[in-house]
Amino acid sequence: MKMVDIKGxxxxxxxxxxxxxSTESVEGKNFINNLPGIFLLTNVSKRNKKNGGIYLSCLVRDKKISMDSRIWDWKGDIPESGQIVVADYSYDQNFGLALNLVRGKISVSEALKREDLIDVLDVLIPKVDVENLKKELERLVDTISxxxxxxLLRILFFGDEEFSKLFFKSPAASTNHHVRIGGLLEHSVRLAKMCEAIAEFFEGFVDKDLLISGSLIHDIxxxxxxxxxxxxxxxxxxGLLEDHIVIGIKLLTKAIQKIDEFPKEFEELLTHIVVSHHGLKEWxxxxPPKTLEAIIIHNLDRLEAQADAYIETLKNTPNDRSWSSYIPMLGSSVFISRKLNDEKIDE
Known part of the structure; x- marks a missing residue:
């Protein structure tokens, strides 16, 4: 059993x-050896109780999974997103996980300053294998003829130290998919590899260099x-004022200006991929996508993100359930095979 030890x-x-x-009938609070839990909080928001007062809706995490939760009681200031909390917990089949924060909370920035909490952060922070993904990114860039x-790709991903640091650490979203350190890198590399594979099916009609380049750039x-x-x-x-599409166009334009005689057509086509990759105005x-490269990137981008949302839901759904909770990105709950659920990989 994975536990965290803080000062004994x-x-x-x-x-x-x-x-x-998933494996046993549980009841009461702190049903695992009567031990409290430790969680990373995100997406904290206030909600009104039917009988008056407020409770908090949030997403609780460790490095493997996340789960919607309710916080009914707490001491002191209202907990915020990005805080590590120690709490009593209980689970209800209808309402899910509930927390009572009775043992304090600490921000991640403060936790980073404490040697006794470094191991805690390693257990709680969702992240990907950034180093291997960076190698795969380099390989993909090298395939461009x-x-x-x-x-352009080398300037963007390896020529600007500040941007590179952010790109290798950033999540791809705040909810729905790839919400983890390195999630943007993971999503971009996966999408580029999917584009690399599908390009051969449209040989003679698709520009493979443009397709892979656009897939890596689309979410910068x-x-x-x-x-x-x-x-x-x-x-x-x-992000709220401009959106990642507008920010991405600024970054793309700035990088292109560093290259002498960069083809105007490539600039227009890459810009189109960035502005059209969500597919519809309401999205x-x-x-909408108006080139074959943009059409492929839009559809594979959505496929990769939806698949990630499904896989994360699979990890987070107790084994006694065949249907997940509602997944906003899919617009539905999803069926979870008993066989697949029994064979979840312990990452």
Missing amino acids: KKYVVLSEIVDAV NDKLKK GKVYSYNFEDLSFEMTNE GSPV
């Missing part, structure tokens, strides 16, 4: 709680769209 006191993490709910496009504006240093994963003012794109 033991706490359980969310994945252990979900495993317990067009010198101008290859230079997200590096300034989310707060992740404090692990709140909430949107920044810049955030001012124009």
